[in-house]
Amino acid sequence: MRPRRRRQGHRGGVHPLPPRPGPSPGTAGLAFERLDLDGDGTLSVAELAAALWEFWTSEDAGALGNWLFGDAFLTAAD
Numbered sequence: 001m002r003p004r005r006r007r008q009g010h011r012g013g014v015h016p017l018p019p020r021p022g023p024s025p026g027t028a029g030l031a032f033e034r035l036d037l038d039g040d041g042t043l044s045v046a047e048l049a050a051a052l053w054e055f056w057t058s059e060d061a062g063a064l065g066n067w068l069f070g071d072a073f074l075t076a077a078d
Contacts, residue, residue: 031067 035043035051054065 027070031070034064034067037064 032043035047037047037050038044048068051065051068054063055068056065058065
């Protein structure tokens, strides 16, 4: 009879999953608060459409539409 092997967590050859892509939970919450223009706790189609339009058309680095993807597209000036 073979001896039982104990399970010992992460060991050679097996790598943990990489971090989840996207903004951190704190950044996502901040982005949501900025994009929720009427403060009702939801993002309407109109609010999302406005953010998308602003993201693609505005030359202002501080435009609210840049929060659509968290802080990924914000500059140091923001």
